[in-house]
Amino acid sequence: xxxxFVVNGFYLxxxxxxxxxxxxxxxxxxxxxxxxxxxxxNTDPDGPQPxxxxxxxxxxxxxxxxxxxxxxxxxxxxxxxxxxxxWADVVHIEEPFNLQRRTVLVxxxxxxxxxxxxxxxxxxxxxxxxxxxxxxLNDIILWFWRFTVFDxxxxxxxxxKNVSDRLARNGFRSRLHLISNxxxxxxxxxxxxxxxxxxxxxxxxxxxxxxxEKGQDTLLRAMRCSRYADRIQxxxxxxxxxxxxxxxxxxxxxxxxxxxxxxxFVFLDQNGIRELARKADLYIHCATIEVExxxxxxxxxxxxxxxxxxxxxxxxxxxxxxDRSVFPVRDYKSLAMKIDRWLDDKEERHKxxxxxxxxxxRYDISRSIDDIRQMYKDAIASMPGRSAx
Numbered sequence: 001x002x003x004x005f006v007v008n009g010f011y012l013x014x015x016x017x018x019x020x021x022x023x024x025x026x027x028x029x030x031x032x033x034x035x036x037x038x039x040x041x042n043t044d045p046d047g048p049q050p051x052x053x054x055x056x057x058x059x060x061x062x063x064x065x066x067x068x069x070x071x072x073x074x075x076x077x078x079x080x081x082x083x084x085x086x087w088a089d090v091v092h093i094e095e096p097f098n099l100q101r102r103t104v105l106v107x108x109x110x111x112x113x114x115x116x117x118x119x120x121x122x123x124x125x126x127x128x129x130x131x132x133x134x135x136x137l138n139d140i141i142l143w144f145w146r147f148t149v150f151d152x153x154x155x156x157x158x159x160x161k162n163v164s165d166r167l168a169r170n171g172f173r174s175r176l177h178l179i180s181n182x183x184x185x186x187x188x189x190x191x192x193x194x195x196x197x198x199x200x201x202x203x204x205x206x207x208x209x210x211x212x213e214k215g216q217d218t219l220l221r222a223m224r225c226s227r228y229a230d231r232i233q234x235x236x237x238x239x240x241x242x243x244x245x246x247x248x249x250x251x252x253x254x255x256x257x258x259x260x261x262x263x264x265f266v267f268l269d270q271n272g273i274r275e276l277a278r279k280a281d282l283y284i285h286c287a288t289i290e291v292e293x294x295x296x297x298x299x300x301x302x303x304x305x306x307x308x309x310x311x312x313x314x315x316x317x318x319x320x321x322x323d324r325s326v327f328p329v330r331d332y333k334s335l336a337m338k339i340d341r342w343l344d345d346k347e348e349r350h351k352x353x354x355x356x357x358x359x360x361x362r363y364d365i366s367r368s369i370d371d372i373r374q375m376y377k378d379a380i381a382s383m384p385g386r387s388a389x
Contacts, residue, residue, distance in 0.1 A: 001376055002034045004088035006103050008095055009072040010039035010050055014209065014239060014267070016294065017119045020181040021094050027184070027369045038084045038103070040074035052084040054099070076102040085112050090376045093153060094119060096145035104152035113379040116153040116174070117181070118163050121313055123289045127213035128241060139170075146172055154379040157181075157372065159292040162315035177375050182365025183297045201261065202232050202343055205280045205304075207273060207295050208287065210240035210265075215286035215309060217242075218332050220249045223258055225336035228343045234263040237276060270298070277302035281349070282342055288329045290314045294363075303357040305349050307338045321355060 005025055012018040028035050036051035054074040076099045085091065091107050093100045093116040100116075107114050122141035123133075131137060150156060150167075156174045158164035164176045208214045216236060223229045236246065243265065250263035268276060273295075277283065283304040285296050293316030300306060300319060310317035311329030320326045324341065327334040342349050 001373075001380070002036070002087055002089040003028060003376060004036055004038060004084050004091045006038045006091060006093050006095075006100055008040060008074045008097060008099055010037050011042035011044070011047060012072060015071060016209075017094065020117075020119070020294065023182065023184055023365055024369070024372065027182075027365055028373070031369055031373065033373070036084065036087065038081070038099075040072055052080050054080060057098075073097065074099050078102070078106070081106050082110070085110050088112055090115060090380050092117070092376075093149065096149040101148050104149055108152055111383060113383045114153045115155040115157070115375055115379050116150055117157040118150075118159070118167065119291055121166075121289055121291065123313055124213055124291075127289060128211065130212070142170060146170065150174060154382050155375045157375065160315035160318060162313075162318070163291055175378070177371065179368050179371045179375070180363045180365075181292055181294055182368035183294055183301070183360060183363050185301065185361060185364045200231060202228060202281045203235065203279055204232050204282045204284060204339070205235045205237065205276055205299070206284045206286065207237045207276075207299055208285070208293075209238050210236065210243045210246055212242060213287060213289040214238075214240070214242075215288045215330065216246050217249060218286040218309070218330055218335060219284050220246065220253060221332035222336040222339065223253055225333050227340050229253075229258050230260045232259065232339075233261040234259065235276060235280075236263065236265045237268050237273060239267045273298060274302055277304050280304045282307060282339060284335070284339070285309060285316050286329075286335070287314050287316060290316045292316065293319070297360050297363055300356045301360045303353040305342055305352050305356060307335060307342065309335075319359070321352070321359060 005021060007018065007021050009018055010021055025035050038052040039050040039054060040056045041053050042049050057073040057075045081103055085107055091112055091114040093104065093114055104114050122138040126134065126138060151173055153174050156176055157179045158167060158176050159181045161178060164178050167176055206216055206219055210216060247265055253259045254262045277299045283299045283306045285293060285306055285308040287293060287309055288311055296306060296316050296319055306325050308317045308320050308326055309329040310326045314329055317326050327338050
C-alpha cells in the first residue's frame with residue numbers, strides 16, 4: 001500500500017503526537033509498506049526530511065504559545081497536497097487542523113480514502129489558555145473537528161477506550177477502532193538499578209511536557225502532605241510553557257524546608273529517560289487530560305511503580321495494575337497518601353516493579369501495526385474501484 005501521513009510537524013522533538021507518528025511510520029516501513037510524509041520540514045538540516053515538504057505557518061498572536069508547547073503548524077499549498085494524494089492509496093490524518101481540513105476535502109474530490117488517529121482532545125489546546133474546563137466551548141470545537149475532518153475519514157484509530165467512548169457519545173460516524181499507538185519494545189526489560197537502595201533518599205520522577213493539562217503542580221502540592229517529603233528527590237523530565245511557573249513553586253518548597261533535596265528539571269532523550277527511570281523509586285503521572293500517555297509506558301518498562309491520575313479525560317490510569325497506583329485527578333492529598341503507602345513498603349514495591357515491567361508487552365507496537373494495516377485495507381476496500389496494492 002502507498003500510505004500518506006499528514007502531520008504538521010512530523011520531526012518535532014518532545015512532542016508525543018509526532019513521536020507516535022514517527023514510530024508508526026517506522027514500523028509500517030519495516031512491515032513492507034510504502035509510506036510518505038506530508039509535513040513541515042525538519043529543523044535539523046542534517047536529519048531526514050518529509051517527502052512532501054511544507055513551509056511553517058506562523059500565527060503572530062499565538063505563535064509564542066505554540067512554540068513553547070513544542071508544536072508547529074504547516075502551510076497547505078494545494079499543488080503539493082494534490083501531488084501527494086495522486087501517489088497515495090490511503091491517507092492517514094494525524095491532527096484535525098487547517099492542513100488536514102484541506103487535505104480531506106481534496107482527497108474526497110480525488111476519491112482517495114482517509115483514516116485518522118484521534119491524538120488530542122480540544123481540552124488539550126484550551127488548557128494552555130486556562131479554558132480547559134469550559135465544557136461548551138470544548139464541545140463546540142469537538143463538533144467542528146468532527147464535521148470538518150473526522151467525518152471525512154472512513155476509520156478512526158482510538159488509542160484507548162476512553163477515547164472511543166467519547167467519540168461514540170458525540171455521534172462520530174466513522175468506524176472506530178480501539179488500537180493503541182503502541183510502544184517499540186526492543187528486547188527484555190532490564191534489571192532495575194537499585195544502587196545502594198538507601199531509604200535516606202527516594203527518587204520520585206515525573207516525565208512529560210510541562211503544561212497545565214499535565215498537572216505537575218499536583219505533585220508539587222502533594223509534597224506538603226507527604227510524610228516522606230524531606231527524603232524525596234523530585235525530578236521533572238520535560239519542557240513546556242509552565243516550566244518557569246513549576247520551577248518557582250519547586251524552589252519555594254525547597255527554600256521553605258518542605259523539600260530538603262532541590263528538585264531537578266531536565267530535558268532528556270529516550271535513552272536519558274530510560275536511565276532516569278531505572279534509578280527511580282516511583283513514577284508520578286498527574287495529567288488531567290491525556291488520550292493515552294505512552295511516556296508512562298516507556299517508564300514502566302524500566303521497572304518503576306507508578307501513581308497515575310484518573311479522570312474523565314485522562315486515559316493513562318488504564319496502565320495501573322490496581323487501585324494502589326491510582327488517584328483522582330487534581331487530588332493532591334490522595335496522591336500524597338499513595339506516595340507514602342508505596343514508600344512505606346520497599347518489599348512490595350520491588351515485587352510490583354517486575355509486574356509493571358512485564359505489563360507493557362500488551363502494548364507492543366507490532367500488534368498495533370497489524371491492526372492499523374487492516375484498517376487501511378478496510379478503508380480502501382470501501383472506495384469503489386480501489387484495492388490495496
